[in-house]
Amino acid sequence: MEITITLRGALKKYLDGDNERKVIVPNGCTCDEALKVIGLDHKKVARFGFVAVNGMKVMINDRLKEGDELKAYPRISGG
Amino acid sequence: MTMTGYQNKVLRIDLSAGKHKTEPLNMEFAAKYVGSKGLAIRYMYEELKPGVDALGIENKLFFTTGPLTGTPVACSGKLSIAAKSPATGTMNDCSIGGHAGIRIKYAGYDMIIFEGKLEKPGYIVIEDDKVKFMDADDLWGKGSHEAESILTKKYGTDYSVLSIGPAGENLSPMACINSDYYRQAGRGGIGAVMGSKNMKAVIVRGTGGVKVPDIEKATDRIIELLQKDVLQEDNTFVYDSGTTAFLEACNDGGILPYKNFSDTTDPDWKEYNDGVLMEHRKGKRGCGSCGLGCGNFLQIGKAVCEGPEYESISVAGPNAGIKDPEHIVKFNQVADDLGLDTISAGDTIIWAMEMTERGIHDFGIRFGEADKMISMLEMMAKKEGIGADLADGVKKASEKFGGTDFAMQVKGLEYPQYEPRGSWGMSMAYAVSDRGACHMRSYAPNEEVFAASIPPYTAEGKGQMVYNLGEFNAVKFSLCVCDFWGTITYEIMAELLTIVTGREWKPEEMAEVGRRVLNIGRAFNQREGFARKDDTMPERLAKDPLKSGPAAGQTIPREAFDDMLDQYYKVMGWDENGCLPDELIETL
Amino acid sequence: MKRLKFNKENCIGCQLCAQVCSAMKEGEYVPSKARIAIETYYEDGDLKYKDDFCILCCICVKKCPEGAITMNEYIEVDMAKCTGCGVCAEKCPKHVIRIREDKAYICDTCKGDPTCVKTCPQNALTFE
Numbered sequence: 001m002e003i004t005i006t007l008r009g010a011l012k013k014y015l016d017g018d019n020e021r022k023v024i025v026p027n028g029c030t031c032d033e034a035l036k037v038i039g040l041d042h043k044k045v046a047r048f049g050f051v052a053v054n055g056m057k058v059m060i061n062d063r064l065k066e067g068d069e070l071k072a073y074p075r076i077s078g079g
Numbered sequence: 080m081t082m083t084g085y086q087n088k089v090l091r092i093d094l095s096a097g098k099h100k101t102e103p104l105n106m107e108f109a110a111k112y113v114g115s116k117g118l119a120i121r122y123m124y125e126e127l128k129p130g131v132d133a134l135g136i137e138n139k140l141f142f143t144t145g146p147l148t149g150t151p152v153a154c155s156g157k158l159s160i161a162a163k164s165p166a167t168g169t170m171n172d173c174s175i176g177g178h179a180g181i182r183i184k185y186a187g188y189d190m191i192i193f194e195g196k197l198e199k200p201g202y203i204v205i206e207d208d209k210v211k212f213m214d215a216d217d218l219w220g221k222g223s224h225e226a227e228s229i230l231t232k233k234y235g236t237d238y239s240v241l242s243i244g245p246a247g248e249n250l251s252p253m254a255c256i257n258s259d260y261y262r263q264a265g266r267g268g269i270g271a272v273m274g275s276k277n278m279k280a281v282i283v284r285g286t287g288g289v290k291v292p293d294i295e296k297a298t299d300r301i302i303e304l305l306q307k308d309v310l311q312e313d314n315t316f317v318y319d320s321g322t323t324a325f326l327e328a329c330n331d332g333g334i335l336p337y338k339n340f341s342d343t344t345d346p347d348w349k350e351y352n353d354g355v356l357m358e359h360r361k362g363k364r365g366c367g368s369c370g371l372g373c374g375n376f377l378q379i380g381k382a383v384c385e386g387p388e389y390e391s392i393s394v395a396g397p398n399a400g401i402k403d404p405e406h407i408v409k410f411n412q413v414a415d416d417l418g419l420d421t422i423s424a425g426d427t428i429i430w431a432m433e434m435t436e437r438g439i440h441d442f443g444i445r446f447g448e449a450d451k452m453i454s455m456l457e458m459m460a461k462k463e464g465i466g467a468d469l470a471d472g473v474k475k476a477s478e479k480f481g482g483t484d485f486a487m488q489v490k491g492l493e494y495p496q497y498e499p500r501g502s503w504g505m506s507m508a509y510a511v512s513d514r515g516a517c518h519m520r521s522y523a524p525n526e527e528v529f530a531a532s533i534p535p536y537t538a539e540g541k542g543q544m545v546y547n548l549g550e551f552n553a554v555k556f557s558l559c560v561c562d563f564w565g566t567i568t569y570e571i572m573a574e575l576l577t578i579v580t581g582r583e584w585k586p587e588e589m590a591e592v593g594r595r596v597l598n599i600g601r602a603f604n605q606r607e608g609f610a611r612k613d614d615t616m617p618e619r620l621a622k623d624p625l626k627s628g629p630a631a632g633q634t635i636p637r638e639a640f641d642d643m644l645d646q647y648y649k650v651m652g653w654d655e656n657g658c659l660p661d662e663l664i665e666t667l
Numbered sequence: 668m669k670r671l672k673f674n675k676e677n678c679i680g681c682q683l684c685a686q687v688c689s690a691m692k693e694g695e696y697v698p699s700k701a702r703i704a705i706e707t708y709y710e711d712g713d714l715k716y717k718d719d720f721c722i723l724c725c726i727c728v729k730k731c732p733e734g735a736i737t738m739n740e741y742i743e744v745d746m747a748k749c750t751g752c753g754v755c756a757e758k759c760p761k762h763v764i765r766i767r768e769d770k771a772y773i774c775d776t777c778k779g780d781p782t783c784v785k786t787c788p789q790n791a792l793t794f795e
Contacts, residue, residue: 009324010312047313047566050531052331055344057528057629073328075530076316077522077565150696151686151786178682185697228711236708236717260709288689288697298690302786305683310788318679318789362714363789364707365679368686370788372679376714383712 001027001066005038009074010047014040020069030061034070042072049073082580083291084146085109090188092203092210094276095136095195099210104189111667113576114145114189116172117557117596119161120513122190123170124599124667129606133165133268134250134275140193142183142241142281145559146580149184149289149368151301153309154561156181156367160241164267165275166252166423166472167491167515170603173264174519174556175256176366176374179239185285197277200248202230205283206238215279219248222416223257230282238282244418246460247274252472252491253423253459257415261374261385262366265420267492267514292581300578304571309370309564317371317563318363322389323353329393332528333501333535333630336398336494338446339429340487340619343498344628345397351404356387359404371563382409387421390518393496394425399432400446406453413453417460426493427473428455430486431465440480442469484618490515490609499620501630502527504541507643510614511545511657513600519562521548536630538639542646550593557596597651599667602659611648611657616640668740669794670723671774671781673705675716678791680707684720684783691782692772702774703783704763705792719763720783720792721774727755727764741776 006020015021015038025034031051035042042048042060050057052071053064064070081087085104092099105122112118119141131137140162147155158180164171183191186207193203197212200219204211218226223244230240239258247254247270254270255263264270291297316324329335330348337345349355359379365372374385387395387407395401395410414421431442442465444451458466469476473493477486487494492515499506508521526544527535533544552562558576560567569586576584620635648657684705685698693700704719721742728736735748736755751769756762765772776794784794 008327009316013312049328049529050332052629055331055346057332057531060531071331073331073529074313074316075525075565076324076328077314077525077562151683151690153788156681185699231708231710236706286697286699288693288695288700290695294690294694294696298687298782302687305786305788362707363677363679364714365681367682369679369681370683372681372789374679385709 001025003034003064003067004069005034006069006071008071009076011040011045011072011074014038025064028063030063031058031070032060034064035072040072047075049075082106082109082146082582084150084289084579086184086187086189088188090191090205090210092191092193093195094193094197094278097212111592111595112599113554113557113592114148115143115157115159115557115559116174116553117592117599118145118190119143119159119172120170120596120599120603122192123161123163124603127163131163133163133168134271136196138163138272138275140272140276142191144180144184144189145557147558147560147575149181150291150579151298151305151368152560152575152579153305153368153370154564155559156369157559157561158183159556159559160256160264160269162269162272164269164514165250165271166268168607169490169514169609170600171267171269171514173256173266173269174559175258175264176262176561177239177259178367179241179258179283181367182239182283182285184289185287186283187285187287193276193278196275200277200279202280202282203278204234205281207284207286218279220245223418224260224416226280227257227260230280234282238284240280240282242280243270243273243278244416244460246418247271248279249460249462250274251419251460251462251470253420254418255420257418261415263415263420266423266517270418291579297578301575304575305370308566308571311566313566314371314563317373320353320357321373321375323356323375323392325389326352326392328529329389329497329524332524333628334498334524334528336393336496336498338400339398339433339485340494340498341433341485341623342626343501343630347402348397350402351392351396351407355404366561369561373563377408379405379408382412384408384411384415387411390496391421391425394422394429395452398496399425399429399452401449401452403449406449409453410456413456417456419456419460422495423472423493424456424459426487427459427469427476428452430473430476430482431455431469433485434480434482437482439482484622487617487619488516489615490613492516497524498625498630500625500633500635501628502535503538503635503639504533504545504643506616506620506635506640507541507647508545508549510616510644511647513597513604520552521545522552523548536633538642541643542650545647546650549597550590553596554589554593557592595667598659598663601651601653602664602667605658611644611655614644614657669779671720671776671784672793672795673718673720674791674793675718677789678705678707678716679789681788682706683786683788684792687782687786691777700765700767700772702763702765702772719761721763722761724760726758726760727773730754730758736773740779742773743775744771744773746770
């Protein structure tokens with residue numbers, strides 16, 4: 001299925017600096033699995049933050065649907 | 080033992096007598112509290128007797144640097160300004176950027192203490208060892224920006240200007256102190272303390288320096304840390320967008336406040352987010368010794384500011400039901416010039432909006448009314464018209480007019496722009512902070528939302544979490560190092576202190592200093608009569624479920640809040656009433 | 668021959684350049700004695716830049732009445748010949764020469780390896 005992956009901050013390097021890209025991922029896969037398609041294994045990124053689907057924070061193992069926007073944030077510090 | 084990096088000198092200015100003198104820095108205090116935040120609070124604890132009137136002649140202003148100030152340690156250019164708070168009656172320490180802290184250090188001082196009161200409005204000129212008392216007849220009544228412009232044109236850009244606007248002159252409990260036009264010692268009415276002393280401004284220039292052992296080797300290592308740790312990709316969002324980057328993350332994370340904390344998420348956040356604001360950016364700026372440069376100088380229409388920061392964006396934007404980026408910049412500019420804290424002023428205005436819409440009391444302003452929000456700022460700074468009813472903040476206004484359930488404040492300091500129903504630990508962090516509701520003490524969203532490392536909608540483990548975050552910031556701000564060196568560790572802090580002071584500091588000592596700073600702040604407040612009864616949570620958080628976003632349906636049950644308080648008190652070694660036992664106070 | 672260049676769009680006004688210059692040359696973090704003075708400031712609602720750094724114009728070399736200043740790859744002051752008369756400081760178009768205790772202090776690009784350039788966190792200062 002096709003989804004849009006949007007990356008923020010330091011994570012953008014996983015899309016070669018692009019903010020977002022349409023990506024083909026396995027049907028009904030989890031956020032974790034979708035990110036692995038672009039080479040991002042959140043467990044291996046020290047300052048991985050959180051994921052949001054269609055503008056709402058979700059758990060990393062929540063499943064995606066066709067057309068979803070998956071956004072991944074790095075940790076940001078400060079206030 | 081002696082430590083380098085310090086000037087070993089405190090400048091004490093007696094405003095009543097028009098005199099000044101210097102004295103050695105209390106190095107025992109410095110050895111335990113290092114500098115900046117911690118050192119300031121320890122001095123306050125020593126010199127401000129309990130029960131002092133925060134706007135009276137016995138309150139003092141402590142302008143405090145740290146051993147790192149004036150060195151090229153990245154992000155070390157901030158200045159602590161502390162006093163008893165007229166908004167809350169607790170201790171208050173603010174952190175102001177710009178260049179003033181470094182210039183105070185180069186003038187030869189670790190700390191400047193202002194005591195007493197000028198007979199009539201004036202400003203103080205400090206140039207190395209010279210101190211002059213000047214009349215402020217042509218400055219009093221003017222906006223902070225105009226005053227700074229006049230002083231800079233008269234004295235030159237070598238001087239840093241710290242000034243108040245009409246809000247401070249009128250003793251508003253939301254008055255701030257400005258420097259470099261757009262940097263503030265923002266909260267708790269610190270500007271009113273300066274106004275109560277008839278001080279319009281302090282200007283400072285220093286031609287001296289800071290000595291450290293083995294300076295070439297020290298500088299090489301300091302710059303290596305700048306290039307390798309500060310300027311790494313995890314911190315560079317600071318240069319790219321500054322705090323505007325938080326808006327989207329808070330919206331998606333379910334902690335962006337909407338219409339006076341009645342909901343979270345704004346589906347229209349893209350209309351005023353960092354992408355939109357950065358299109359109007361004209362320049363970048365940082366503080367002295369910064370490496371990152373968080374300041375965005377931008378202009379939209381006629382509105383100009385260095386900012387706006389996330390707090391101001393949120394309180395003038397979604398929390399007020401407004402989506403216009405030009406309004407947000409204008410709000411920032413007008414508040415800065417009047418010398419008003421955007422968070423407290425904004426929160427009070429949006430509370431008034433809700434009061435009007437609910438028909439509880441007509442303040443003549445509703446959500447979405449941008450122009451009225453701007454004019455309300457001026458009325459509040461001058462305590463005129465409807466502004467007079469709102470000028471003292473949301474706690475006092477709600478005690479008079481009702482609507483206490485959604486008067487979002489703790490101890491009289493208004494809520495920063497993070498919705499605790501989306502990050503439960505934050506409700507407790509706001510409650511136990513040393514100066515009322517403040518997000519710079521324990522920044523809970525870091526763990527509960529942005530890192531997704533601790534579940535947000537539970538009380539479990541929040542005592543330890545809030546403590547860990549608070550300990551880290553407490554020592555960090557006592558060195559001091561700015562918040563935005565996000566990747567700094569206790570190891571790096573200890574190494575930097577060792578390099579600069581010539582005394583060996585260990586990473587474990589950083590944790591000890593942090594804990595001690597948290598305790599001395601609480602001890603000050605305890606002496607003023609504060610206890611568990613004052614560590615509060617607004618009823619809205621317990622009663623009103625959020626309607627949208629990932630935290631939809633959430634409230635924070637009172638039992639959960641009480642549980643989090645119990646946990647925190649236990650971690651701190653305080654009793655069930657949130658009080659330090661005598662043996663603990665003696666160790667401070 | 669390389670010289671210092673300043674790209675103001677990148678400058679954040681941190682003044683680390685002056686701090687490290689004075690560290691290397693004076694043994695102390697004392698920007699008032701540095702051989703470079705760059706700052707940003709607000710004036711009349713706009714962000715302004717003051718960029719006092721040596722551009723190797725060599726006016727000081729030409730004007731020195733004692734012939735104490737020479738230029739090869741970088742400026743050098745012969746302190747034995749320098750009387751501290753101040754003509755160089757007066758003529759310097761970048762106002763970056765310091766006269767102290769009868770001697771002139773002029774940037775020598777740290778003998779071709781400028782510390783300010785290595786330090787600048789935002790690449791506002793380059794050596795090209």
